[in-house]
Amino acid sequence: MYNLVEKRYWFFGLSLLIIIPGLIAMGISLARFGAPWKLSIDFTGGTLMELRFEQKVSPERIYSIFTGLGYGDTTVQTAADERTVVIKCKPLDEEAKARVKEELTKEFGTFEEIHYEYIGPAVGKEVTRAATLAVIAASFIILSFIVFAFRKVPNALRYGVCAIIAMIHDVLVATGLFSIAGLIIGWEVDALFITALLTVIGFSVQDTIVVFDRIRENTPKRRGEPFEIIVTRSLLETLHRSLVTQLNAIFVLIAILLFGGATIKQFVTVLLVGLMSGTYSSIFNAVPLLVVWENREIQKFMAKVFARSS
Amino acid sequence: MRERNLFILLAIVLLIAFCLWVDLPQTQALNIQLGPIKIYREIKFRLGLDLKGGLQVVLEADLPPGEKITAEDMEAARNIVQNRVDGMGVVEAVVQRQGEKRVLVELPGIVNPDEAIATLKATGRLEFVEAGTTPLPEGLKINTTYEITPTPEVTPTITPTSEITPAVQVYRTIMTGKHLKSAKVGSDEFGRPEIDFELTPEGTEIFAKYTREHVGEFLAIVMDGVVISCPRIREAITEGRGRITSEKGFTLEEARRLAIILRYGALPVPLKVIQTRVIGPTLGQDSIQKSIRAGIIGIIVVLTFMLTYYRLPGFLADLALISYGLINLAIYKFGIPGLFPGVTLSLPGITGFLLSTGMAVDANILIFERMKEELRQGRPLPVAIEAGFSRAWTSIRDSNLSTLLTCVVLYWFGSNFGASMVKGFAITLFIGVCVSMFTAITMTRTFITFVFDLAGRLLEKRRWLLGI
Numbered sequence: 001m002y003n004l005v006e007k008r009y010w011f012f013g014l015s016l017l018i019i020i021p022g023l024i025a026m027g028i029s030l031a032r033f034g035a036p037w038k039l040s041i042d043f044t045g046g047t048l049m050e051l052r053f054e055q056k057v058s059p060e061r062i063y064s065i066f067t068g069l070g071y072g073d074t075t076v077q078t079a080a081d082e083r084t085v086v087i088k089c090k091p092l093d094e095e096a097k098a099r100v101k102e103e104l105t106k107e108f109g110t111f112e113e114i115h116y117e118y119i120g121p122a123v124g125k126e127v128t129r130a131a132t133l134a135v136i137a138a139s140f141i142i143l144s145f146i147v148f149a150f151r152k153v154p155n156a157l158r159y160g161v162c163a164i165i166a167m168i169h170d171v172l173v174a175t176g177l178f179s180i181a182g183l184i185i186g187w188e189v190d191a192l193f194i195t196a197l198l199t200v201i202g203f204s205v206q207d208t209i210v211v212f213d214r215i216r217e218n219t220p221k222r223r224g225e226p227f228e229i230i231v232t233r234s235l236l237e238t239l240h241r242s243l244v245t246q247l248n249a250i251f252v253l254i255a256i257l258l259f260g261g262a263t264i265k266q267f268v269t270v271l272l273v274g275l276m277s278g279t280y281s282s283i284f285n286a287v288p289l290l291v292v293w294e295n296r297e298i299q300k301f302m303a304k305v306f307a308r309s310s
Numbered sequence: 311m312r313e314r315n316l317f318i319l320l321a322i323v324l325l326i327a328f329c330l331w332v333d334l335p336q337t338q339a340l341n342i343q344l345g346p347i348k349i350y351r352e353i354k355f356r357l358g359l360d361l362k363g364g365l366q367v368v369l370e371a372d373l374p375p376g377e378k379i380t381a382e383d384m385e386a387a388r389n390i391v392q393n394r395v396d397g398m399g400v401v402e403a404v405v406q407r408q409g410e411k412r413v414l415v416e417l418p419g420i421v422n423p424d425e426a427i428a429t430l431k432a433t434g435r436l437e438f439v440e441a442g443t444t445p446l447p448e449g450l451k452i453n454t455t456y457e458i459t460p461t462p463e464v465t466p467t468i469t470p471t472s473e474i475t476p477a478v479q480v481y482r483t484i485m486t487g488k489h490l491k492s493a494k495v496g497s498d499e500f501g502r503p504e505i506d507f508e509l510t511p512e513g514t515e516i517f518a519k520y521t522r523e524h525v526g527e528f529l530a531i532v533m534d535g536v537v538i539s540c541p542r543i544r545e546a547i548t549e550g551r552g553r554i555t556s557e558k559g560f561t562l563e564e565a566r567r568l569a570i571i572l573r574y575g576a577l578p579v580p581l582k583v584i585q586t587r588v589i590g591p592t593l594g595q596d597s598i599q600k601s602i603r604a605g606i607i608g609i610i611v612v613l614t615f616m617l618t619y620y621r622l623p624g625f626l627a628d629l630a631l632i633s634y635g636l637i638n639l640a641i642y643k644f645g646i647p648g649l650f651p652g653v654t655l656s657l658p659g660i661t662g663f664l665l666s667t668g669m670a671v672d673a674n675i676l677i678f679e680r681m682k683e684e685l686r687q688g689r690p691l692p693v694a695i696e697a698g699f700s701r702a703w704t705s706i707r708d709s710n711l712s713t714l715l716t717c718v719v720l721y722w723f724g725s726n727f728g729a730s731m732v733k734g735f736a737i738t739l740f741i742g743v744c745v746s747m748f749t750a751i752t753m754t755r756t757f758i759t760f761v762f763d764l765a766g767r768l769l770e771k772r773r774w775l776l777g778i
Contacts, residue, residue, distance in 0.1 A: 050593075094427060094583065101424075116423065116588035123368070123584050126726070134723035141715045149708055192658060195720055195732045199665075199739075202716030206709035210676075213705055241679045244619065248612050248675075249668035255608030256661060261597035263360070264657050271665070 004232040008288035015169055015285060022176015029179050037179050040188035041117065043131070045124035047092040049085075050115035056082040057108045065103045069096065084114070091120060131194045138198045142167065142205055149209055153216050158293045163208045166278075166286035170204040171197065173277040174270050192267040200274030207246075207282035211238050215290070227294045231287055239283070246279045312763060318756045326633050329640035340644075353643050356402075358656030358734060359587065361601075363594035364418035365426055368585040371411040379411050387581065388413050393533070394429055413581070423588045431581045436487030438517075441528035445540040452530070452537060454483045481530070484520050489513025491550075495565045498555060503565035505554040514550030522546040531568075539568060601660045608664055609635065616671060620678050622775040626757040627674040627750070634670045634742075634749040638663060641741055653741070659734030666742025669713065673750035676702040682776070691762065691770060699755055706751070713743050 026036035033039065041048055059076040066074040066089055074089040092100065097118075104111065119127075146163050150156040174197060181187040214234035222230050253272045257265060292298065331337060332353055342349040359366050371379050371387065384407060391413055392405045404416035420426050439454050446452065489510050496506040509517055521543050530540045531554070541554045554568070613631065616624040645652035653659070681698030689697065717740040724733030762769065769775055 094424065098424065112590055112592070113423070113588055114590040114593045116586065118583065118586035120370075120582075120584035130723055130726040134719055137722070138716060138719045141719060142712060145712055145715060191723075191732055192735075194723065195658065195735055198716055198720055198723070199735075202712050205712055209708050209712075210705045213708070237683065238679075241675050244675045244679075245668070245672040248615065248671050249665065251611040251615065252608035252664045252668045255611065256601075256604045256664060258604070259600060259607055260604035260661075261600045261657055263593075263597065264661060267658065268661065271661075 003228055004235055005228050005288045005291050008284075008291060011284035011288055015173075015281070019169070019172045019176055022172060022179055025176060025179040025183055029182060035189075037175065037189040038182035038186065040190035041088065041119045041124070042190040043124050043128045045091050045119050045121035047087075047089050047097075047119075048115070048117040049087045049113070051087070051104070051111045052084045052114055053108050053111040054083070055109055057085060059085060061107060062087065062104070065100065065107065069099060069103070071096075091118060127191060131191070134194060134198060135201075138201050139167075142201055146205060146209075150212070150216075158290065159212050159216075162286045162289040162293070163205055163212065165289060166208050166281040167201060167204045169281040169285055170200055170274055170277040173281075174200055174274040177273055178266075178270060187266055190266075192264065193270055196267050196270035196274065199271060200278065203275055204278040204281065207242050207279055208286045210241065211235060211282055211287055212290075214238050215287070228291055231291055235283060235287055242279055242283065246275060249275055315756060315759050315763070318752070319760055322633070322753055322756060326636060329633075329636040332640040332644050333636055337643075351644065351647070354652075355643055356652055356654040357594075357598070358654050358659065358731075359416060359418060359594075360589050360657050360731065361594050361598050361655060362418045363589045363591035364416065365420040365423040366417075366585075366587040367415045367427055367430065367583055368408065369413045369415065369431060369581040370584045372580040372582040373411070381410075384411060384413075391415060391430055391581070398426065398429065412584070419591065420588075423586070427583060427586065431583060436490070437483045437532045438485040438489075439530040439532050439537075440482040440484055440520075440524075441530040441540055443527055445528045445542070446530045446537045448537055448539065450537045451535055452532065453480045454532060454535065455480055481532075484529070485509075485513055485516055489516065493569045495562070495569050496553065498553070502555070503560045503562045505560075505565055505569050507552055507554065509550040509552075511550070514548075517550070517552070518546065518548040522548070597657055601657060605660060605664050609667060612667060612671060616674070620674075622761070622769070623674075623678050623681070623754075623758065626754055626761065627671060627678070629757060630674065630749045630753045631667065631670055633753060634667065634745055637745050637749065638666075638738075638742060641745070642738075653737055654734065655738075656731055656734035658731045659738045662735040662738035663742055666739050666746060669710075669743060670746035670750055672709065673702070673706045673746060674754055676705050677750075677754070685773070685776065691766065691776075695758055695762065699751070703751075706747070710743050710747060714740060717743070 029038060030036050057078070059078050062085060063074060063076045066072075066076075066087070071089045071092070074087065077086045078084065079086070143160075143164065146160045147156070150159045153159060178187060178189065178193065182189070211234060214237055215231055218230050218234050218237075222233070225233075250272065253268055253275070257268045257272065260268065332340075337353050339353055340349060340351040369391065371384065373379060388405060388407050395403045395405050395415060395417065398417070398420075400417045400420065402418055404414065406414045408414045415430060417426055437454055439452070489512060491508045491510050491513070493505055493507040496504055498504050525543055525545060528540050528542055530537050532538065539554060560568070609631075613628045616627050616631070618624070620627065642653040642655060677698045680702045681694045684694035684697045685691070717736045720736035721733055721740070724731070724736055
């Protein structure tokens with residue numbers, strides 16, 4: 001039988017190839033924005049306006065209106081039609097908003113308010129706190145879930161640890177790519193991003209658990225076979241299911257991405273990337289890691305290193 | 311066994327027929343009247359603000375740091391906001407307490423959000439107004455002489471109709487809310503609810519003088535320019551205490567509400583806006599159309615895929631998936647009696663639903679893959695079917711459980727502040743996973759057993775039908 005886990009270090013390498021740039025991007029973001037990602041007004045507090053004017057407008061002029069009113073930290077983006085603008089700035093209270101609207105009308109005529117969002121600074125802090133708590137709670141629950149699922153298996157610890165490593169892998173892939181997207185195309189982390197992330201965390205362990213379940217089932221049946229072969233067999237047996245399931249979810253998500261509304265594109269992208277990463281990590285990370293553990297490869301490697309250095 | 315299966319099949323068909331009826335766009339309500347049994351339930355899609363367009367505001371009690379507000383006071387503030395919202399005449403408006411010191415307001419289809427916000431947070435203005443010899447009807451908007459602050463009053467005090475009449479009557483204000491010390495619900499000698507109030511020394515003086523001169527006339531209690539009650543002055547009130555009774559008698563509820571307005575309308579908690587979301591009607595419309603299109607395309611792809619990949623079982627799974635969709639939509643419109651009234655759909659909510667359709671076939675896939683494996687190992691078809699369902703169960707349970715747990719966390723996260731979007735996703739995903747357990751397991755199993763009973767031999771010969 002073909003040994004699927006033989007090339008395991010290549011698989012790990014591929015994962016690192018995706019994760020490391022993400023980590024670098026997070027580092028750059030941290031230096032530039034003070035957080036690993038560009039944060040949206042959900043977390044920082046602020047005002048977002050999407051306005052559609054009757055006539056074409058100049059973003060520079062809009063920007064100068066805002067700076068004139070004392071809102072220097074403002075970004076103005078125009079859509080392709082040059083009539084629709086997205087403006088982001090510090091929290092505008094009602095009076096300031098009225099003034100801004102007045103100036104804008106004076107300059108460019110009437111406009112339609114397509115989307116307006118105001119989030120007070122205190123709310124931003126609360127959202128940040130709640131998001132952190134939610135991520136911790138979800139990780140804790142999934143952790144207990146893994147412990148529970150493998151409570152009767154010999155070597156439960158290693159199954160659990162490998163599943164968690166795969167989960168962290170998925171989180172790093174999704175957040176890393178988002179950080180890169182933040183640097184390049186200005187994507188911002190919002191409450192929906194946290195939602196997608198938590199969903200990915202929940203989904204990530206599923207594939208892993210299905211494969212691990214099979215390994216658990218096959219181990220006593222195939223006594224005498226090398227662990228790597230048992231593992232490969234289990235992987236192949238569950239591969240269909242993992243791929244077909246993911247494929248269905250991916251079909252749906254791609255449909256939403258291509259044909260759905262613009263407001264949830266980022267949300268769906270994170271889900272999509274997370275789900276794909278989840279499938280990859282359970283097959284190519286979690287399971288090979290079990291083999292690494294079983295063969296004590298790290299200990300052997302360390303022993304070799306120490307032997308050489310002494 | 312066979313009979314039992316037929317029975318389940320019949321139950322499923324009935325359930326689907328009911329869901330189909332609920333899902334039909336023209337279905338408005340369930341209305342059953344059979345002798346003593348009377349059931350009425352409204353059936354409709356509830357669309358969130360991101361789909362319908364409108365205004366969402368979170369107001370917070372503006373207190374000095376360290377100061378706490380009692381639940382009672384907050385409820386009073388909510389009541390006042392509710393009154394103002396009612397005054398705007400918005401259909402399906404929501405006014406909800408959130409946490410300790412917040413009120414969430416949702417106003418669908420609002421045209422001028424800025425004006426609406428100003429109306430909501432305007433500090434209430436309570437007045438005692440001279441009404442003369444005829445009582446003023448409750449709910450009437452009137453013009454009074456008194457202005458508390460020089461800031462422009464947002465609530466229009468002149469109704470459009472009265473603008474046309476040349477001489478607008480201006481009622482004289484006798485006292486304002488600042489002259490009121492307390493107000494509480496009491497009862498008169500017959501035990502009927504009334505409102506007992508107490509005035510400040512200054513108020514006592516004004517009121518004593520006025521009531522002495524106007525016994526038998528009417529006095530209007532006016533909140534934000536709207537008459538809320540118009541009792542008759544029965545006797546001179548000199549010691550700064552009085553009571554308000556109604557000609558037709560208050561219910562306890564009315565009395566309580568009025569007391570709250572008197573107490574806190576006079577000195578309401580100042581509210582500040584901490585979060586605003588405005589979705590223009592065009593964006594909402596656009597989102598609905600795009601989501602429906604995306605959803606239909608996604609589901610068609612999944613249906614086609616299942617059919618080509620798993621053949622006959624795939625077809626049965628498709629039937630289960632379509633039923634899954636129908637049941638879900640029916641739950642959104644109809645709710646679950648006794649549990650919740652229905653689901654408000656938002657964009658993330660629709661995503662959650664679509665994502666759960668992917669999950670719904672997952673259970674089927676686990677089962678079918680197991681079945682195929684067993685068949686390849688040479689097991690007879692009935693054994694393979696049985697093994698497929700029973701062995702796949704642990705995996706199905708585990709993966710659904712982890713999703714459900716995630717939903718719970720997400721729901722908590724979404725409840726934490728004004729982000730009902732996150733909640734919508736958690737709710738639809740949760741419902742979806744629960745429904746999928748039923749459709750993918752019970753339903754598919756019934757279908758497969760039924761088909762096998764009918765055409766078992768045919769299938770043994772034509773195994774390609776089973777996707778092998």
